[in-house]
Amino acid sequence: MNVLKIDVNFWMILVCIVMTVPLIFLSLIQKANIIACAVLGAYAVIIPIDHYIGSNLKYIIVNIIRRATVKDFRMAVIDPPFQTRGVLLIIILLQLVVSYVRKKCSTNVLVFV
Numbered sequence: 001m002n003v004l005k006i007d008v009n010f011w012m013i014l015v016c017i018v019m020t021v022p023l024i025f026l027s028l029i030q031k032a033n034i035i036a037c038a039v040l041g042a043y044a045v046i047i048p049i050d051h052y053i054g055s056n057l058k059y060i061i062v063n064i065i066r067r068a069t070v071k072d073f074r075m076a077v078i079d080p081p082f083q084t085r086g087v088l089l090i091i092i093l094l095q096l097v098v099s100y101v102r103k104k105c106s107t108n109v110l111v112f113v
Contacts, residue, residue: 010067034104035097042096046089055085 004010025032050057067073 014064031105034101038097038100038104041100042093045096046093049092050086050089053085053089055083055089056081057086057089 004013022032025035047058
């Protein structure tokens, strides 16, 4: 997308996404906490595996950090291919998220006290 090569557009879209997700989950505080813990935990499990098998899933975070810290990084073309290994890792990530959310929602244990 050529629109995302302009820094202002990229950062405004990223900020809008980052701010919209909490607003959507604001009315569901307990469920949002469970989902956030599930997503972050599953991502923390998948990233070392991604690094070990040589997939490109780690570039989701790395490219954002590089874009924030390296001047004119928007000019670099870093578009790693989405391979079978990446698809398998995303499927595993989604399974981890769903299983954690189902387990926490079925136990009816309060996350907050």
